[in-house]
Amino acid sequence: MLLMKKEVSITNLSKRILNRRKFLGLASFTVSEILSSLDKNKLYAKKTNNLIEEYRTFRDGHVFCKNNQVFVSAFKAMRFSKPVHNDLYKEIRIFHTECPDFTFGTDYEEYFRALDYKKADLVFQGPVEPALQSKFSFTDENVKTGAVYCYWIASSTGEPEGPLPVKVRDPDVWWTFEKVKAKIDFLKNAYPDYIQVQQIGFTANRRSITAIKAGQAEKCIALIGAVHAGEAGPELIMYVLKKLLEKHKDLLKKVSVIAIPSANPDMRDKLAFGNPWYIRRNANLVDINRNFPTDWEKTEQNYGYSTDDPQGYTYRGQYPASESETTAIMNYIKQTKPAALFSFHFLASIAGGTLLGSKDAVNDKGYVNLCYKIARPYWKGMNLNEPKKEEIVFYCTAGSLPTWGYKSLGIPAFDVEDPFDPADWAQCAKDHTDTSLLQKYQQLQFQGFTSLLTSIGS
Ligand SMILES: [Zn+2]
Incomplete structure (x- = not known):
């Protein structure tokens, strides 16, 4: 009788513990284990040991x-x-x-x-x-x-x-948003008579997009960087501006250079802070170079991606000019009316030599001639001596910046792409750009744009 009573009371206790155990999510214990584990800490330790096998800490x-x-x-x-x-x-x-x-x-x-x-x-x-x-x-x-x-x-x-x-990215080869800002501030303080800085909009992640005008003339050319995050831009453009201010103020009195050194700083910073793989799109996962309104609705297929596919690397966005980076570029270019536009691409902070125009322009003789009037002095200044490669490739798609520049503004508009030199090409294509390769292309771009400004200004 006494024994039975005890059994009943243990059963009640174990029921209560079972309910509590369910609540705690404990693995099953025998009644004797529960009785020997009434110490709260031991119970927790047991629970923890079971849980770390199932859950990350x-x-x-x-x-x-x-x-x-x-x-x-x-x-x-x-x-x-x-x-x-x-x-x-x-x-x-x-x-x-x-x-x-x-x-x-x-x-x-x-x-x-x-x-x-x-x-x-x-x-x-x-x-x-x-x-x-x-x-x-x-x-x-x-x-x-x-x-x-x-x-x-x-x-x-x-x-x-x-x-x-x-x-582990070389901070001299991949400039962060903060570093680009510091370089712009430096030029503004060093050359107050020649530099105008303007906040032209915000990125998807609310970083400010900065434009800089170097020069005193209304006539200008435009340099736009890092539309595609893992490609080229601020490291080349800021060097060109600095060198022009140091050596060719005379040219900047006749033709100014307007620049948006980093059009996609949200994602460029991801790379500067160590993302190992290629990034192209903005923080909304839209390809800015497919988001311009010209022929936006025409679906294009490149590199195994379709521009209407939100998962694809070339996604054009939900509607024309849906991205704040795109509208910032458009508004600034419409406001400044450049005579020509260069958008820096290729890879790992290097671009140079190859110029791409809108594929729709290939049979427009007047426009093609206008493009060569800009491209030839640029190539001549770079002194690459590659006459076979000094051909504009009319390749850029619907919704791209060059197609918008051609069809909506009628100005020579280029994507600046592959280096001519095969060894340089291979080095940056593998993301092995070092300071000496960067310096080489900074210098080449400086020579190219010096020659172009001389040609336009005369
Ligand atoms: Zn690109």
Whole structure:
């Protein structure tokens, strides 16, 4: 009788515990285990051990590079954020592996998803003081400029957060938004009589888009950079402006240069801060060079993408000129009325030599002649001596900036593309641009535009 009573009371207790266990999401225990685990901490420890096999202990892992260092961080998973879980974060582990076979333009994010931290090096293990009890950060100074790495961040036990891919980009080759701003401010202060700076709009992520006019003449040519984030722009354009101001104020009195050094700074910054793979579109995932209103509705297919496909790299947007970057360029160009327009493309901060025009212009003799009047002095100044390559390629599609320049404004409008030199071409196409290659193309662009300004101004 007594025994039976006891059994009944245990059954009631176990029912209550079972209900509570359901609420806590605990794995199943026997009654005797529950009775021996009534200590709350032991119960939590048991629960935690079961959970870390099923759930990650970190969330929102992040990695970026700045000034040749890599910064890795992650937040505690909310599931493990109670004081009773503190033991889990007594030590932090950081793994990384170098990725020498990662190929720009061939490999994208999927390359890193296939990597396994178990084959990576443990580069740090030890205590880290979290910010606000929740964010753990680690700085890796032992990295090589130009190298691609993949990181993982882990607590004392359990599966790590990752993969977190990063390329240690040379800050002299990839200028951040802040650096471009500083270079513009420098010119404005150094040459107040020659420089006008104008905020012409905002990007999708609300960065300001800046235009700069160098010169005192109303007549002008336009240079536009980084419409495609992973290509060329501010590093070449700002150098051209600086050198023209240093050496050819005489020319700038006759013909000004107006510039939007970085038309897509949201995504250009992603690259400058270490995104390893090619990025083309803006933060809304729209290709700005397909978003201009001229023939926008005509669907185009290039590189395996269709302009009406929101997942495609050449997506034209929801409607003509839907993007604030596009309207900022259009308004500024309409306001300044340049005699010619050069939009810098190709790859990894390098463009030069090859000029592309709108494909619709190929049979328009008057316009083609006008384009050559601009292109020839530009090529002559670059002194590349490649007469066979000094041909405008009429290739640009519906919705592109050159097609808008041709059909809506009637001005010579070019995408500045591939370098003529095959070795230079291969180097930047693989995202191996270094300072010496950049300096070579800065100088070539300076020579090209000096020659063009001389021709237009005379
Ligand atoms: Zn491009």
